[in-house]
Amino acid sequence: SFELTQPPSVSVSPGQTASITCSGDKLGNQYVSWYQQKPGHSPVVVIYQDNQRPSGIPERFSGSFSGNTATLTISGTQAVDEADYYCQAWDSYTAIFGGGTKLTVL
Amino acid sequence: QMQLQESGPGLVKPSETLSLTCTVSGGSISSSGYYWGWIRQPPGKGLEWIGTIYYSGSTYYNPSLKSRVTISVDTSKNQFSLRLTSVTAADTAMFYCVRVGFCSGGSCYDTLRYFDLWGRGTLVTVSS
Numbered sequence: 001s002f003e004l005t006q007p008p009s010v011s012v013s014p015g016q017t018a019s020i021t022c023s024g025d026k027l028g029n030q031y032v033s034w035y036q037q038k039p040g041h042s043p044v045v046v047i048y049q050d051n052q053r054p055s056g057i058p059e060r061f062s063g064s065f066s067g068n069t070a071t072l073t074i075s076g077t078q079a080v081d082e083a084d085y086y087c088q089a090w091d092s093y094t095a096i097f098g099g100g101t102k103l104t105v106l
Numbered sequence: 107q108m109q110l111q112e113s114g115p116g117l118v119k120p121s122e123t124l125s126l127t128c129t130v131s132g133g134s135i136s137s138s139g140y141y142w143g144w145i146r147q148p149p150g151k152g153l154e155w156i157g158t159i160y161y162s163g164s165t166y167y168n169p170s171l172k173s174r175v176t177i178s179v180d181t182s183k184n185q186f187s188l189r190l191t192s193v194t195a196a197d198t199a200m201f202y203c204v205r206v207g208f209c210s211g212g213s214c215y216d217t218l219r220y221f222d223l224w225g226r227g228t229l230v231t232v233s234s
Contacts, residue, residue, distance in 0.1 A: 031217060031218065033221070035153070043153065045220055045222055048207075049218055054222070086152065088221070090219055094169065095145075097152060097155060098152075099152050
């Protein structure tokens with residue numbers, strides 16, 4: 001299986017754009033999903049299939065993919081977006097998670 | 107609206123077996139559009155996939171846990187379960203049951219899999 005690498009932390013000012021990356025050698029062959037987890041809560045999917053947003057997820061969340069890196073972008077970041085974010089992909093039938101990124105909205 | 111709810115002992119002794127059940131409400135576990143699975147999260151740490159069961163009955167497990175894990179489905183009770191044997195303190199974690207979606211835009215493929223619904227989680231502590 002492969003590894004997914006995320007920065008441990010990202011800081012952003014309210015109203016600015018936050019970008020969280022997820023890199024992995026085999027990522028080009030897989031779709032990436034992104035999960036948001038707020039303290040004391042279960043994770044929630046915010047992006048799947050690289051760039052698809054589930055119903056109910058604000059439009060400010062978007063996903064992209066280039067080369068071996070997936071990126072979660074939050075435009076016009078709000079205080080409520082402060083959370084841990086995890087990327088995830090599949091290696092055949094094994095699910096792989098990135099180590100998580102703590103997004104701080106300063 | 108489908109919901110998932112984990113249940114089971116919150117405390118397990120070292121070397122014993124951890125058993126958890128996930129009850130599916132608001133829909134049938136036999137729905138052909140979903141798979142089912144378990145994910146855990148040690149306190150203060152990241153997410154770790156435990157395993158997935160497909161509606162064919164096939165199961166796939168995290169290689170690091172494969173020798174100790176069993177996931178099964180009981181369609182009569184609309185539940186699926188997790189068994190983890192020979193637990194140690196390192197198995198202390200929040201355990202989440204999850205639904206795996208694999209359809210998008212009317213197409214369904216395993217390559218589209220993602221965890222589209224999570225239970226609230228249940229904390230299991232391994233301690234004597």
